[in-house]
Amino acid sequence: MPIQSFLNYLSLEKKYSKHTTVAYLNDLNSFQHFCNKEYSNQSIVDVNYAQIRNWIVNLVEANISNRTINRKVSSLKSFYKFLQKSKDIEVNPLAKHKALKVSKKVQVPFSEKEIIAVLNLLDDKNDFESLRNKLIVELFYSTGIRRSELIHIKIGDIDFANETVKVLGKRNKERYIPLIQSVQKTLVKYIKFREEINTNQSYLFLTKKGKIIYDTLVYRVINNYFSSVSSKVKKSPHIIRHSFATHLLNEGADLNSVKELLGHSSLASTQVYTHSSLGKLKEIYNQAHPRSQKN
Known part of the structure; x- marks a missing residue:
């Protein structure tokens, strides 16, 4: 079972999250479904580049974005690299494939x-859901954590003595992030309400029924509240993460420090947030440089 072996490799050796592993599986299944239909149930292990190319054309004709197609093909490419290592195939059919061109999206922070x-x-409201939602917004903005990281915070990850929260990031990497005073105050209030919920869950964020919160709930919280104050097209947890990084950099934070807070493995990942800070740099430059055109 090459596919199952590949999934085991992703979760056990690469330490990918369940969410990421499922995304890989969905991409592989999508291509296998295409092969079942077009090539009489041919296994995706035995295909050639021409067949993969036909799948890509099929996706383009279905109006799937180039960005999504590249992600699907990237999943396939990783699969074939794994099969090469395990000696199941000799040649990676995607070895010379060039990704489709995509336009860079400029994400505008809040x-x-x-x-x-x-x-x-949310300030004047004092009920379980309102405090939970306020804490979600405050944690996102004060820590820059990812949606999956926030969902999986446990009560035991909060350290009031050291004023930190432990976060489990990508590839199961732990990091500790400072908690500012205002967030700690909201935490204390929320936990009091949480203690009244009938649950055996150890996770910090729960629904009213005592279940762990889920992706769409968190997205809905952010989208609903920010829709009432912002006209920006995209309103999501990631935009708050983007805002966190941008605002820190605008205030002069060190890029390496922001990298550590965000849980990035390389500076290249963090540098995507710096373009938003260029406006601030230009403003400072124009105000301070002797040769700038001051109004």
């Missing part, structure tokens, strides 16, 4: 005013 406006919306 302004500090928009963040504050959302928190003000």
Whole structure:
């Protein structure tokens, strides 16, 4: 079972999350379904590049974005690299494949005013869901954590003595992030309400029924609240993460420090957030440089 062996490799050796592993499986299944239909149930282990190319054309004709197609093909390429290592195939059929061109999306972060406006919306409310939602927004903005990281925070990960939260990031890498005073205050209030929920869960964030919160719930919380204060097209947890990094860099934070807080493995990943800070740099430059055109 090459596919199952590959999935085991991703989860056990590469330490990929269950969510990421499932995404790989879905991409492989998508191609296998195509092969079943077009090539009489041919196994994806035995295909050639021409057949993969036909699948790519099929995806393009179905109006799938180039970015999504590249991700699907990348999953296949990793699969064939694994099969080469395990001696199941001799040649990777995607070895010379070039990714489709994609336009770079400029993600616009929320302004500090928009963040504050959302928190003000929740300030006067004192019930379980409102405090939970406020804590979700505050944690996202004050720590820059990912959605999956927030969902899987456990009560035991909160260290009030050291004012930190332990986060389990990609590839099961742990990191500790400082908790500012305002977040700690919201945490204390929320935990009191949480203690009244009938549950055996150790996770910090729960639904009213005592179940662990889920991806769509978190997205809905962010999208709903920010829709009332922002006209930006995209309103998601990742945009708050983007805002966290951008605002820190605008205030002069060291790039390496931001990298550590975000849980990035390389500076290249963190540098995608620096383009938003160029406006601030230009403003400072224009104000300070002797030769700038001041109004």
